Amino acid sequence: MLTKFNHVAIVVPNLDEASKKYRDILGANVSVVNNYKEHGVSVVFVELDNTKIELMHPYGENSPIKNFLEKNNNGAIHHICLEVKDIIKACDRLKSFGIRILGENKPKIGAHDKPVIFLHPKDFYGTLIELEQE
Ligand code: CO
16 A cells, blocks of 8 residues: 655754755755745755655644644654555545544645545554555
8 A cells, every 4th residue: 555655744943054064964955945835834845865854843723733743843853755646445444444644534635635535543553654545
């Protein structure tokens, strides 16, 4: 079912500081800040040859990552994103095994304009998993 690793998302307390650290100390290619109003996040992409790291910070008052940053005020890994070929098939399969899907229990369009679902971290060893259709 799984095909590729897509990204790891890290919530950071200061996006400019974090993006400078990745650029100036680690020597990585970092994007400009992208604001996703509808997702309530600002994201900087750290581009690597085989994958990317997404540095995230809450955007707006109702950001879904606001509480996460309050609990982890120095920042922390928020989720990993793995690709699947067919998100609907993946959904059905996961449900048949009793895996909980967050939100409305069906795919929604993620920040990359592709359908995504998030799996309950309690069903996957404390890790929030985003599945994205490739
Ligand atoms: Co993600």
